[in-house]
Amino acid sequence: MKQYRYLYTSPLGTITLTASDKGLTSLSLPDYKYDIPVSDEEIESREPFEPVIAQLDRYFAGEAIAFDVPLDMLGTDFQCEVWQALQAIPPGETRCYGELAAALGRPKASRAVGAANGQNPIAIIVPCHRVIGKNGKLTGYAGGLNAKAWLLKHEQAMASEGFSLQPPTPVEPAI
Structure with a gap:
C-alpha cells in the first residue's frame, strides 16, 4: 500500500x-x-x-471548523473507541481521563483511556489535547505539554471570541 x-x-x-x-x-x-x-x-x-x-x-487562522477529512487509523478496538470519544469533545472544552472512561461505560478504565489517548496517531483532528488530569492540570502529551497548552488556549480564545465551535464529525477509524 x-x-x-x-x-x-x-x-x-x-x-x-x-x-x-x-x-x-x-x-x-x-x-x-x-x-x-x-x-x-x-x-x-x-x-x-x-x-x-x-x-x-x-x-x-482562528476559524471555527469541524474537521471532516477521511482517517485511516489503525488500533485495537478499545483504542478506536477512545479515539472516537475524543472527537466528541467540543473545541474549547476539556475532559479528564475518568470522565472519558465513564462516557465509554468503563468508569474504572481511566488509565487504559490515558494509554489509548497517548497512542493517538492523529493529533489536533482527533483532539487528545483536550484530555487533562482529574486535578485540572495538563498531563502527558505526545506532542509536548507546550503544544497541548497552546492548542487549548487557541481553541478557548476562538470560543471566547464568539465563534460557534462545533465538535468535529466523528470519523470511524479503520481497524
Whole structure:
C-alpha cells in the first residue's frame, strides 16, 4: 500500500502528515515522542493532503471548523473507541481521563483511556489535547505539554471570541 508524506508548517512548527489511499494515518507535532511509521513506497507529495491542509490553515487562522477529512487509523478496538470519544469533545472544552472512561461505560478504565489517548496517531483532528488530569492540570502529551497548552488556549480564545465551535464529525477509524 502506498503511503504519502507531507511536512506542513504551522504556528507550532513543522507537522508531519502521513496518509494512505484510504485517508490520513498520522498528524505528528514537532516534538512527537513516538516513531512515525515509514513505508517502503512512501511518496512525498502535497496533493493527497490538500483537504487537511486547507482545514488546518483555517483552524490555525482562528476559524471555527469541524474537521471532516477521511482517517485511516489503525488500533485495537478499545483504542478506536477512545479515539472516537475524543472527537466528541467540543473545541474549547476539556475532559479528564475518568470522565472519558465513564462516557465509554468503563468508569474504572481511566488509565487504559490515558494509554489509548497517548497512542493517538492523529493529533489536533482527533483532539487528545483536550484530555487533562482529574486535578485540572495538563498531563502527558505526545506532542509536548507546550503544544497541548497552546492548542487549548487557541481553541478557548476562538470560543471566547464568539465563534460557534462545533465538535468535529466523528470519523470511524479503520481497524
